Amino acid sequence: MNIIEVHGVSKQYSSHKALDNVSLEIPAGSVYGLLGPNGAGKTTLIRIINHITAPDSGQVLFDGHPLVAEDVVNIGYLPEERGLYKKMKVGDQALFFAKLKGLKTREAETQLRAWFEKFGISDWWNKKVEELSKGMAQKVQFIVTVLHRPKLLIFDEPFSGFDPINAELLKNEILQLRDEGATVIFSTHNMESVEALCDNFTLINRSRNILSGNVAEIRREMGKNHYRLSFQGDADKLIQTLGPSIRNYNMSAPEQTESGIIYNSEFTLNPDVTMHDFIQAANDTVEIVTFDRALPSMNEIFIRTVENYNNPAPFASAISNQ
Amino acid sequence: MNNLNIIIGREVKERVAKKSFIFTTLLTPLFMILLMALPSLIMLFSHGSKQKIVTIDKSELVLPALLKEAQDNELVAIVPAKSGATQQELIHDENYDGVLVIGPDIVSNPSNVTLYSRESSTMDVKDAVSSTVAEVVREQRMKKYNVEDIDRLLADSRVSVDIKEVRVDEEGNESDSSSTLAMALGFIMTFMLYTFLLLYGQMVMNSIIEEKNNRVLELMVSSVKPIQLMLGKIIGVGLVALIQIVVWAILVCAFVAMVMPLLIPADIATDMAAMQAGTFNAASSDVSTEMLTAISTFSNVGYLASIFGYLALFMVGGFLFYASIFAAIGASVDNAQDASNLTTFATIPIIFGLVFGMMAFQDPNSTAVIWMSMIPFTSPMVMIARIPFDIAQWQIWLSFAILIASFVGMAWFAGKVYRIGIFMYGKKPTVKDIIRWARYK
Numbered sequence: 078m079n080i081i082e083v084h085g086v087s088k089q090y091s092s093h094k095a096l097d098n099v100s101l102e103i104p105a106g107s108v109y110g111l112l113g114p115n116g117a118g119k120t121t122l123i124r125i126i127n128h129i130t131a132p133d134s135g136q137v138l139f140d141g142h143p144l145v146a147e148d149v150v151n152i153g154y155l156p157e158e159r160g161l162y163k164k165m166k167v168g169d170q171a172l173f174f175a176k177l178k179g180l181k182t183r184e185a186e187t188q189l190r191a192w193f194e195k196f197g198i199s200d201w202w203n204k205k206v207e208e209l210s211k212g213m214a215q216k217v218q219f220i221v222t223v224l225h226r227p228k229l230l231i232f233d234e235p236f237s238g239f240d241p242i243n244a245e246l247l248k249n250e251i252l253q254l255r256d257e258g259a260t261v262i263f264s265t266h267n268m269e270s271v272e273a274l275c276d277n278f279t280l281i282n283r284s285r286n287i288l289s290g291n292v293a294e295i296r297r298e299m300g301k302n303h304y305r306l307s308f309q310g311d312a313d314k315l316i317q318t319l320g321p322s323i324r325n326y327n328m329s330a331p332e333q334t335e336s337g338i339i340y341n342s343e344f345t346l347n348p349d350v351t352m353h354d355f356i357q358a359a360n361d362t363v364e365i366v367t368f369d370r371a372l373p374s375m376n377e378i379f380i381r382t383v384e385n386y387n388n389p390a391p392f393a394s395a396i397s398n399q
Numbered sequence: 400m401n402n403l404n405i406i407i408g409r410e411v412k413e414r415v416a417k418k419s420f421i422f423t424t425l426l427t428p429l430f431m432i433l434l435m436a437l438p439s440l441i442m443l444f445s446h447g448s449k450q451k452i453v454t455i456d457k458s459e460l461v462l463p464a465l466l467k468e469a470q471d472n473e474l475v476a477i478v479p480a481k482s483g484a485t486q487q488e489l490i491h492d493e494n495y496d497g498v499l500v501i502g503p504d505i506v507s508n509p510s511n512v513t514l515y516s517r518e519s520s521t522m523d524v525k526d527a528v529s530s531t532v533a534e535v536v537r538e539q540r541m542k543k544y545n546v547e548d549i550d551r552l553l554a555d556s557r558v559s560v561d562i563k564e565v566r567v568d569e570e571g572n573e574s575d576s577s578s579t580l581a582m583a584l585g586f587i588m589t590f591m592l593y594t595f596l597l598l599y600g601q602m603v604m605n606s607i608i609e610e611k612n613n614r615v616l617e618l619m620v621s622s623v624k625p626i627q628l629m630l631g632k633i634i635g636v637g638l639v640a641l642i643q644i645v646v647w648a649i650l651v652c653a654f655v656a657m658v659m660p661l662l663i664p665a666d667i668a669t670d671m672a673a674m675q676a677g678t679f680n681a682a683s684s685d686v687s688t689e690m691l692t693a694i695s696t697f698s699n700v701g702y703l704a705s706i707f708g709y710l711a712l713f714m715v716g717g718f719l720f721y722a723s724i725f726a727a728i729g730a731s732v733d734n735a736q737d738a739s740n741l742t743t744f745a746t747i748p749i750i751f752g753l754v755f756g757m758m759a760f761q762d763p764n765s766t767a768v769i770w771m772s773m774i775p776f777t778s779p780m781v782m783i784a785r786i787p788f789d790i791a792q793w794q795i796w797l798s799f800a801i802l803i804a805s806f807v808g809m810a811w812f813a814g815k816v817y818r819i820g821i822f823m824y825g826k827k828p829t830v831k832d833i834i835r836w837a838r839y840k
Contacts, residue, residue, distance in 0.1 A: 091835065124822075129620045146624065154621035160614035165413065176405050177622040218618065 079138075080105040080229055080260045081126060086135030088121055095121040096132070097284040103262065103277070105140075105228075108255055110271045110278030110292070111264040112375075114383060118284045119264050120157070123231055126262070127154050140228065150179045153222040157233035157264075161206045161214055168202035171221055178225040185224070192220045196246075211238050219247060223254060230254060231262040236270065248274065268375035278375075280382055287386050288378075296372045299381070302346040304355060305371040310363030312340050318362045322350040343371055403627045403634075410635025415642060424643050428650040450524055452514070453495040455480045457503040461535045468531045475524050490515050499528060506539045580693045581787035582760045588710050589756035589784040596717050596749050596779065599640045600725040603632055604738060607729030607821075616821050625818040629730070630810065633722040640718055641711060648707035652700050659698045671695045709786050709795070716802035717779030720809055721745055727813035727833065730820035737827045744830075752780030763788040773798050775805035812837055 081103040088096040096118045103109045113119050124130045126137060128149050137144040139151075161170055168189070175185035193199045196216050206214060215238050223230060232251065236244045251274070255261050263275060271278060272292065280288040288295070302324075308315070312328060325345040331338045346355060352370075359365055373381070414420055454477055456462035462479055469477035477499075480489060489498045502511030512532055514524070538553050546552065607629075610616045619628055660668070670691055696702055728741045755771040762768060763785045772781040772794070782798045819836035820828070828836075 090839075127621050129625075130818075149622060152621065154618075156614075156617040156621070158614040159618050161618070162413075162610075162615055163613060173405065173409055174618070174622070177402055177619070179401075221618070 078105045078141075079103055080140055081262075082138040083122070083126070084136045084138070086122070086125060086132040086137065088118075088125065088130070088132050094284050096125075098135070099281065099284070099286045100135075101279045101286055101289055103260060105260050106255065106258060107276040108251070108261040108263055108274050110275035111262055111281070112266075112268075112271065112278055112379060113281035117281045119281055120233070122281065123154070123156075123233060123262070123264065126229075127152060127231065150225065151228045152231065153178075153225065153227040153229070154231045155218060155222040155233060155235055157237070159215075159218050161217065163205070163207040165206060166202070167204050167206060167209070167217055170206060171217060171224075174221040175224050178227075180225055188224055189220065192224065196220065212240065212243060215239065216243070219250075223250070227259065229260050229262065231264070233264045234266070235263075236265070236267065268379055271375045280379065282383050282386050288382050292375070295378065296375070299378050300370055300372045302348060302350060302352075303371045303373065304344050304346070304352070305367075305369040306342050306344060306359060307339055307366040307368075308342070308359065308363040309337050309339055309366060312342070312363075315359060315362045318358050319344070319346075319355070322346050322354070322358075339366055402623045403631050406623065406628060406631025407635040407638065410632060411638050411642075414636070414639045420639070420643075424646050425650075428647045428654070431647075431651070432654055450496040451476050451478055451494065452497045452499050452516075452524060452528075453478045453480050453489050453492070454499040454501065455484075455486060455489070456501045458501055458505040460539055461501050461505060461532055464535045465528070465531050468527060475527050486515075497524070501532070505532065506536055509533065509536045580696055581763075581789075583693075584696075584706065584787040585756070585760060585784040588706065588786075589753060589780050591710065592714055592717060592780050592783050593749060593753045593756075595640055595644075595714055596721050596752075597746065599636055599718055600721045600745060600749075601742070603636050603722045604725035604729035604742070605735065606636070607632060607726055607817075608732060608735060608738065611730065611821055612733065620821070625821065626814040629726050629814055629817045633719060633726055633810070637715060637718050637722065641715060644707065644711050644714060648704065648711070652703055652707070655698050655703060656700045663694065663698065667691070667694065671698075706787070710783060712799060713779040713783050713802070716799055716806065719806040720775055720779075720802060721749065723806060723809040723813040727816040727820070730813075730817040731823070731828045731833050731836075732820075733824055733827075741830075748776035749780070752777040756780040756784035759784040759788075763790060769794065773801055775802050778802055815839070 079102045081101075083099060083101045086096055086099050087094070099118070099122060111119050111122070121130070125132050126139075126144070128144055128146055139145075139148045165173070171189050172182065172185055175189065176182060180188070190199070190202075193202065198213070198216060201209065201213065201217075206217075209217070219235065222232075230251075235247060235251070239247060248270070251261055251263075261274075263271070265271065275292050277291050278289070278295075279286055290298075312331075316323070316326070316328075323344060324347050327343045329341040331340055344355070356365075356368065359368075452475060454462055454465065456465075456479070462477075465477050466479070469475055478495070480498075486498060486500060489495060497514055497516030500513045500515070502508065505511055509532065512528065514528065541553065542549055610619075616628070623631075663671075671694065674691055674695065724745045725742075728738055728745065732738045732741065752771075755768065755777050758765075759768045759772070759781050768781060768785065771777045772785055778798045779802065782795065786795065815837040816833050819839055820833070823836075
């Protein structure tokens with residue numbers, strides 16, 4: 078069951094095409110990463126899912142039916158650029174936003190008090206927002222976003238401005254919300270948090286969806302024929318032996334250890350070379366210390382995919398430059 | 400709909416609870432009443448500082464009449480010169496503000512009157528002296544003709560003329576009307592409306608700019624449709640303006656109903672009662688008809704309430720219309736500096752409204768003025784300037800209907816601009832950009 082299905086959505090802003098025939102599916106109950114360089118069209122897509130702007134063409138399905146204005150009560154959206162009314166008291170303001178999401182005053186107040194308690198900010202209730210620090214205000218914004226228990230939560234860079242302790246607190250809250258059945262769309266430039274949190278992702282670049290799928294599968298897929306090898310012996314001879322099957326490699330300086338000189342290397346091989354061939358060749362030439370399939374980080378995948386897309390000609394490897 | 404109410408509620412609550420709002424709302428009527436009462440207060444306090452004019456009457460004809468005339472005068476006191484005092488002595492006498500010398504041949508040469516004073520004399524002194532001298536000279540000259548019963552004749556011919564204006568409407572109904580009063584009322588209301596439209600219109604604009612700047616809008620649009628946000632802002636601020644007008648109306652009407660009767664002197668109250676009964680005789684009273692009409696109008700609670708009612712009506716209509724324009728401008732720009740160019744699109748028509756409103760005082764029923772009171776940009780100010788002149792009811796309601804219809808059109812346009820504008824940062828938009836936004840899907 079998909080909570081969101083985007084079918085061929087395009088959006089044009091005068092001379093600039095913000096989205097070009099983008100499609101994606103977001104399974105219910107998962108954490109979904111929405112990635113892409115700045116200005117790629119992520120915010121436009123989020124606004125379309127939020128029913129803030131309408132697409133020029135294409136369709137968005139929410140929970141199986143075409144998205145309508147009433148669906149927004151089932152969505153909680155924490156935008157990247159966000160603010161609160163400076164002169165308003167924190168409690169009043171949180172109540173105001175809760176009521177806009179359809180909660181009754183009394184119900185909203187009980188739940189707000191509970192959240193304030195949980196985040197240790199109960200004594201801010203009667204403070205004005207202008208007295209809070211940026212991180213404090215962001216806690217309030219987070220509470221306001223999740224308070225009405227929406228089916229779909231959209232977080233745009235939720236951790237920016239948080240110290241590591243509060244970021245961890247927030248991360249756990251997000252995962253708990255997912256465990257309770259919510260779907261989370263997570264837009265960020267922090268690729269480590271994508272690896273830690275997301276089940277699936279879509280990479281948007283230059284208004285198009287250039288890569289979509291399961292995080293683990295894609296990493297495996299992209300890590301195919303990509304190996305990490307530590308060995309003792311003649312490095313030059315190894316490279317000579319592997320010869321034409323190497324697409325790309327990276328060799329560290331020899332490292333002096335108790336058991337002798339060790340080389341750490343990374344190899345990307347041509348698609349027709351199997352792992353078996355590689356191990357055999359290596360085993361024949363040098364003494365293998367460790368061997369590993371090198372799963373690329375999301376960071377590598379991001380950079381490699383985007384650069385390949387923008388610059389399709391020769392294989393410009395990001396890995397060899399690391 | 401529910402969200403709209405929540406937005407309106409916040410706008411009203413946040414503004415009305417401000418100390419500055421409470422102060423201006425309560426203190427302005429006090430200030431207005433003070434301003435209205437100021438002339439009589441000045442008169443009251445200036446009693447002691449009457450200008451003392453010592454008079455040497457060489458003709459010995461004018462002084463008795465002058466003394467009689469000066470009795471009622473608030474500003475001038477006439478003192479006869481002591482016999483034997485010379486003109487030079489009196490001029491240097493610090494006790495007197497001036498010396499009036501009337502020549503012995505005053506009847507044949509009425510210009511032989513000189514007023515010596517250290518400071519330049521006020522118009523009041525000159526007026527009082529010259530009209531009395533003219534009267535005396537005329538009577539003296541008439542007496543030379545030996546007409547029988549001349550004294551009685553002269554007494555009988557002393558009349559003071561006050562024109563009582565009666566306006567007749569198309570159905571032939573008569574109503575008391577004083578054009579000066581209508582002008583004064585129209586002026587106060589036009590000016591109030593002008594100030595309200597500018598102040599509250601810009602309040603809408605600035606508050607949208609602020610919301611856009613601190614990015615609270617980004618959080619809001621995920622729950623509320625942009626058009627609801629904009630309408631909520633406009634209606635909310637409009638309600639605040641309305642609350643202010645209603646509080647003022649109540650305070651002024653309460654003052655008039657309860658305090659005014661205590662302040663009006665007994666003789667004026669009698670005259671007013673006489674005027675209402677239709678038995679008022681201007682000649683027997685020392686208050687002019689004009690003045691009396693003014694006082695009785697200003698102390699008529701029902702009339703004041705109806706005027707405030709019209710003011711509220713056109714304030715709401717005009718505000719809704721102009722606030723839509725201000726909202727579109729506020730949504731389009733990032734800061735107040737960028738807004739200043741675009742604001743002229745709203746402020747210039749409002750100023751025009753004020754100018755045409757002033758024109759309406761000269762001829763409230765001229766074709767140009769009637770048109771200006773129908774066109775929505777100028778209609779609130781011009782119409783409110785015309786209303787005290789007892790214009791036809793259908794014109795008032797037609798003007799109001801056009802105004803509301805124009806608001807709907809303008810709000811539709813502003814909503815389209817707002818929806819796009821609130822997400823536009825950085826580049827300062829041109830009018831062309833704004834019109835293009837309105838066409839986006």
